[in-house]
Amino acid sequence: MSLGPPEGNGPLLRERLRTARLYFCCEARPRGEDPEALLRSALGGGVDIVQIREKELGRAEILRAASTFRRVCDTYSTLFIVNDDPDLARACDADGVHVGQDDTSAEEARELLGPDAIIGLSTHSEEQIAAAAGRPVDYISVGPIWETPTKAGRPAVGLELITHAAAHAAHPFFGIGGIDAGNAEQVVRAGARRICAVRAIRDAAD
Secondary structure (H helix, E strand, C coil), rough: CCCCCCCCHHHHHHHHHHHHCCEEEEECCCCHHHHHHHHHHHHHCCCEEEEEEECCCHHHHHHHHHHHHHHHHCCCEEEEEEEEHHHHHHHHCCCEEECCCCCCHHHHHHHHCCCCCCEEEECCCHHHHHHCCCCCCCEEEEECCCHHHHCCCCCCCCHHHHHHHHHHCCCCEEEEECCCCHHHHHHHHHHHCCCECCCHHHEEEE
């Protein structure tokens, strides 16, 4: 198994990021099932980036699922990102890693994964958005816009932070947190060109 994105692949990955509009965070076994059918439906429906975000399963099971994520993402020329863990991202040949404010630092992730990997960073305030400008990241997420069970205990930041990010963020940003078909247009009107969803895609009837 190769370790991390192929050397020299950075321009292609960043072009995919530049044109991405819809980001899907997905568990290794969504609803306790094999992820392949859901991933194919989501990617076939327009998802541009997939992140495997799994807090419950062991590493071996996550790696097994990640091989499916990698294969399906390759089929659809979609970016494949791992949540929190750059070592895991390297082990499962992901295109990059997304880290939070309290996880492995973006600097450590960049050092481990190299210059071509895509590094994402969660932000929750104007100060964190400003600080991200000086860090080795390729994109940021901004949220949670609304309270959501996938980020229990994290207070909502509201649409105002999206508007601030649209005016001031140095990197491409994805609005995240409680976004669904009923409120996505509000996020776009607030200034987001890119959004990230979890339940709205995972639990969609079609």
